[in-house]
Each structure stands twice: as C-alpha cells, then as structure tokens.
Amino acid sequence: MSTYINYQELSFIMKNKSSDCKILFQGILAKEKISLKDEVSTEKLRDRLGTVRSVDSRLDGTCKFAFMLGQCKMSFRSFLNDADAIKNKVFTGSKAVFYKILTAAEIEFINKNLEYKNKQKHNFR
Numbered sequence: 001m002s003t004y005i006n007y008q009e010l011s012f013i014m015k016n017k018s019s020d021c022k023i024l025f026q027g028i029l030a031k032e033k034i035s036l037k038d039e040v041s042t043e044k045l046r047d048r049l050g051t052v053r054s055v056d057s058r059l060d061g062t063c064k065f066a067f068m069l070g071q072c073k074m075s076f077r078s079f080l081n082d083a084d085a086i087k088n089k090v091f092t093g094s095k096a097v098f099y100k101i102l103t104a105a106e107i108e109f110i111n112k113n114l115e116y117k118n119k120q121k122h123n124f125r
Contacts, residue, residue, distance in 0.1 A: 003100050004039035012094035013072045014049070014065070024048060042069075073101055076110065086117045 007025045011018040025034045028044055042065070049065040059067065076098045085091050091098050091110070099107060 002041040002043045004041055005045075005097060005100060006036050006039050007034060008036055008094045009097035009100070010040075010045065012097055014068050069101060072097075076102060076106065080110070080113050080117070085114055086121060089114045089118050 005013075007021040008018055010016075010024070011021040014021070022034050025038060025040060026032070028040050028048065029038060031038065046063050046065045049063070052059050052062050052064050052067050054060045079085060079091065079095055079098075082091075082095070084093075085095065089111070090096070098110065102110070
C-alpha cells in the first residue's frame with residue numbers, strides 16, 4: 001500500500017528546501033502550480049530520488065527516500081515538546097506526516113503524550 005504526501009512533507013522527510021521538492025512535484029504531476037493539496041505516491045518518489053552514497057557497504061545503493069523515511073520515523077519523539085504540538089494536541093504543518101508514516105501504536109503514544117502535556121501545562125499555570 002502506498003502513502004501519499006505533499007511537497008512540504010517530502011521536504012521535512014528529506015531535509016531539503018521546500019522549493020526543491022515543489023519543482024520535483026511539478027515534474028511528476030506535470031503541473032505549473034503546485035499547492036499543499038497536491039500529493040504524490042511514495043512509490044513514485046522512490047524512483048525519482050535516487051540512492052544513498054555511503055562508505056558503509058550496508059547502506060550504499062539503498063533507496064534514498066526509504067533511508068530518509070526510516071530516519072524520520074525514528075525522530076518523532078524529538079517533536080513531542082514542540083509548543084504548537086502541545087497547544088493543539090496534534091502535530092501540525094509538515095510534522096503531520098508522522099500520522100501517515102507511523103504505526104497505530106506510535107500514533108496512540110503521540111496522542112496520549114501530547115494530551116498529557118497539554119493538561120499539565122494548563123493545570124499548573
């Protein structure tokens with residue numbers, strides 16, 4: 001099953017400029033103007049983003065998108081203290097991609113954690 005993401009989410013995953021990702025989307029979708037509503041299948045992105053160059057032979061030649069996606073999945077915990085996320089009790093903006101790529105158990109962990117931090121913030125001030 002393929003996941004669909006927009007250019008802002010791709011920029012967050014790949015740690016690229018959003019303008020570069022927008023240009024990539026223009027090429028894939030053959031559209032002049034790209035908005036956040038325009039989404040592309042992750043399967044199409046795997047072919048377009050090339051492979052990893054590494055001195056580690058285990059990583060050399062692996063799909064760059066899959067590698068960066070794995071790195072991004074592991075980083076979700078570092079955003080749990082984000083002020084906007086605590087205030088809204090959800091990840092917003094490009095961090096919303098976590099809801100598309102994480103497992104149900106990880107999403108439940110995020111929701112409970114942000115709910116707890118939101119209650120803590122408002123009960124103690």
